[in-house]
Amino acid sequence: MVDWFVYTEVARGSPKNVYEAALYLYRSGGKRLRPFIVMATARMLGGLEAETRALPLAAAVELFHNFTLIHDDIMDKDDFRRGVPTTHRVYGVDFAILGGDLAYALSYKAIGLSERFGLDLASISRAFSILTEAAVRVSEGQALDMSFEKEIYVDYNDYLNMIYLKTGALLEASAKMGVIAARGSAGSAEYLLERMGMYGKFVGLAFQIRDDILGVFGDPKITGKPRYNDLLRGKKTLLVLYAYKHSEGEKRSLIERVLSRKLAGSQEELERVASIIEETGALQYAEDMARRYSAMAVEIIEGIEADDPDAAAALVELARFVVERNK
Amino acid sequence: MVDWFVYTEVARGSPKNVYEAALYLYRSGGKRLRPFIVMATARMLGGLEAETRALPLAAAVELFHNFTLIHDDIMDKDDFRRGVPTTHRVYGVDFAILGGDLAYALSYKAIGLSERFGLDLASISRAFSILTEAAVRVSEGQALDMSFEKEIYVDYNDYLNMIYLKTGALLEASAKMGVIAARGSAGSAEYLLERMGMYGKFVGLAFQIRDDILGVFGDPKITGKPRYNDLLRGKKTLLVLYAYKHSEGEKRSLIERVLSRKLAGSQEELERVASIIEETGALQYAEDMARRYSAMAVEIIEGIEADDPDAAAALVELARFVVERNK
Numbered sequence: 001m002v003d004w005f006v007y008t009e010v011a012r013g014s015p016k017n018v019y020e021a022a023l024y025l026y027r028s029g030g031k032r033l034r035p036f037i038v039m040a041t042a043r044m045l046g047g048l049e050a051e052t053r054a055l056p057l058a059a060a061v062e063l064f065h066n067f068t069l070i071h072d073d074i075m076d077k078d079d080f081r082r083g084v085p086t087t088h089r090v091y092g093v094d095f096a097i098l099g100g101d102l103a104y105a106l107s108y109k110a111i112g113l114s115e116r117f118g119l120d121l122a123s124i125s126r127a128f129s130i131l132t133e134a135a136v137r138v139s140e141g142q143a144l145d146m147s148f149e150k151e152i153y154v155d156y157n158d159y160l161n162m163i164y165l166k167t168g169a170l171l172e173a174s175a176k177m178g179v180i181a182a183r184g185s186a187g188s189a190e191y192l193l194e195r196m197g198m199y200g201k202f203v204g205l206a207f208q209i210r211d212d213i214l215g216v217f218g219d220p221k222i223t224g225k226p227r228y229n230d231l232l233r234g235k236k237t238l239l240v241l242y243a244y245k246h247s248e249g250e251k252r253s254l255i256e257r258v259l260s261r262k263l264a265g266s267q268e269e270l271e272r273v274a275s276i277i278e279e280t281g282a283l284q285y286a287e288d289m290a291r292r293y294s295a296m297a298v299e300i301i302e303g304i305e306a307d308d309p310d311a312a313a314a315l316v317e318l319a320r321f322v323v324e325r326n327k
Numbered sequence: 328m329v330d331w332f333v334y335t336e337v338a339r340g341s342p343k344n345v346y347e348a349a350l351y352l353y354r355s356g357g358k359r360l361r362p363f364i365v366m367a368t369a370r371m372l373g374g375l376e377a378e379t380r381a382l383p384l385a386a387a388v389e390l391f392h393n394f395t396l397i398h399d400d401i402m403d404k405d406d407f408r409r410g411v412p413t414t415h416r417v418y419g420v421d422f423a424i425l426g427g428d429l430a431y432a433l434s435y436k437a438i439g440l441s442e443r444f445g446l447d448l449a450s451i452s453r454a455f456s457i458l459t460e461a462a463v464r465v466s467e468g469q470a471l472d473m474s475f476e477k478e479i480y481v482d483y484n485d486y487l488n489m490i491y492l493k494t495g496a497l498l499e500a501s502a503k504m505g506v507i508a509a510r511g512s513a514g515s516a517e518y519l520l521e522r523m524g525m526y527g528k529f530v531g532l533a534f535q536i537r538d539d540i541l542g543v544f545g546d547p548k549i550t551g552k553p554r555y556n557d558l559l560r561g562k563k564t565l566l567v568l569y570a571y572k573h574s575e576g577e578k579r580s581l582i583e584r585v586l587s588r589k590l591a592g593s594q595e596e597l598e599r600v601a602s603i604i605e606e607t608g609a610l611q612y613a614e615d616m617a618r619r620y621s622a623m624a625v626e627i628i629e630g631i632e633a634d635d636p637d638a639a640a641a642l643v644e645l646a647r648f649v650v651e652r653n654k
Binding site for chain 1: 425449471
């Protein structure tokens with residue numbers, strides 16, 4: 001449904017090359033987690049009618065997400081995502097920048113189309129602002145992520161704030177979009193906006209911690225991304241931050257080399273880092289924290305009266321899935 | 328006023344580095360043409376009160392414009408703009424991509440703040456859509472511009488369509504923003520939206536043709552940009568397209584070398600191309616066409632009953648200025 005709307009209503013225009021660059025990553029698939037949250041939240045709180053109204057908003061968050069991935073892949077110099085070459089590898093950096101910009105514009109265009117789907121103007125205006133708030137945060141989060149690469153150690157809280165901005169904020173926005181589709185932007189919707197926003201935020205934090213785990217322990221054939229990239233790049237994840245704090249001697253100095261981007265990069269060395277992460281309990285710690293956020297997200301759904309219990313169950317399942325997933 | 332609003336209300340946040348990258352070009356100056364059009368249009372149609380309501384919309388178009396410049400400079404590999412090094416030269420390509428993305432998000436944020444300035448939600452929603460429509464067009468225009476570099480000859484109409492998308496669409500949006508601030512988004516505003524949109528479009532076309540002229544005949548000390556870049560890059564401008572059509576023999580083959588990006592690049596050769604552009608009448612042709620668009624823009628203003636004649640006079644003056652300017 002969302003894909004149909006994107007292809008037939010939103011992403012139409014010329015010249016073809018820039019639309020292809022904008023949609024290339026979108027077409028390559030992805031979990032469609034964010035539109036799922038928009039649609040399921042709308043249905044949970046307003047039934048099938050609300051789910052229909054949510055369609056353009058669901059398209060908007062997924063297009064926005066793909067825009068961020070296109071640009072992030074340029075900045076991170078990543079060659080593969082979803083098992084295919086990244087946009088700038090296929091279209092060149094210039095067209096990837098431009099395609100990303102267009103995908104961004106199309107996400108707003110999708111929201112603009114929601115009047116036709118029965119959303120009132122006040123709600124549309126609110127949806128624009130929700131996406132914008134997330135957009136600002138995502139930029140801030142990406143900036144922090146890049147800055148952290150140059151630091152040796154960052155505080156867990158700074159790490160959590162960074163992943164909230166970079167990943168959690170858009171999932172928070174997705175859940176809020178669902179509320180807007182179901183209940184509009186009247187004052188009475190504020191409580192649900194706040195609660196469902198928290199749901200999205202917690203799912204986002206759990207998701208990103210799991211992502212960091214998969215970056216070291218995932219199977220590249222399943223994740224579609226090369227393993228150990230985060231280690232080589234000195235990314236500050238809970239795994240390495242915890243391992244650094246809870247190791248000493250030769251182990252600690254190896255982790256310090258990770259944190260300061262001084263790894264030699266041999267397979268053997270990277271595997272050694274991975275086993276230190278396991279031995280120090282860092283893996284366990286990160287898994288526990290991801291599960292805790294997941295559980296908090298589940299609790300929020302259980303505390304809201306659902307118009308459609310199936311949709312509520314789907315959101316619960318999603319919160320559990322993000323910490324168990326291998327992909 | 329617009330700068331104050333941008334600095335104190337819109338562009339606040341952390342980490343500092345990404346906000347600095349986003350605002351670096353903005354701080355370096357620029358003609359502030361687009362916010363001028365927003366504010367003057369609002370005042371012309373709704374007096375001082377409308378001008379106040381227009382402030383966030385004026386900030387939005389200027390931030391958006393700066394976002395496009397940051398990314399365009401990366402794509403065009405330009406080193407200088409407004410007499411200072413371009414954003415990616417100062418902050419690196421990664422932070423320039425990200426800073427541009429943030430500037431883009433901040434342009435939407437500015438619109439979102441306009442409720443506080445007295446704009447109703449329907450008008451805000453319309454303003455979001457006007458900016459979005461321009462954003463899509465600007466991406467399309469930049470894609471065409473880049474694609475044209477690889478072609479030898481393009482039709483005048485294709486060139487005009489490209490500069491409308493790349494430059495005219497945002498000026499069109501700026502004038503429409505002014506109408507929204509003055510008259511809201513009620514059906515009665517549609518006629519003015521259409522007329523003032525045309526004004527912005529014509530000013531934009533005149534502006535861009537003049538820009539192309541300054542790219543070859545301007546004084547780099549005044550324009551802040553190096554001369555002849557367009558020639559070296561095989562940019563399809565009216566100047567070279569006309570010169571190609573109206574020359575033969577050795578002159579024509581030199582212009583063909585420009586169009587197919589095969590110039591050797593010596594100062595002597597570039598000056599020779601410039602004099603062929605003069606000799607063939609291409610310069611005159613481009614100047615005439617720019618003046619024609621300028622005159623059409625003036626006519627539109629003269630055909631609208633102004634609440635504030637001074638503001639109308641300022642818009643007339645602006646339409647004349649864009650074709651006479653040396654900067």
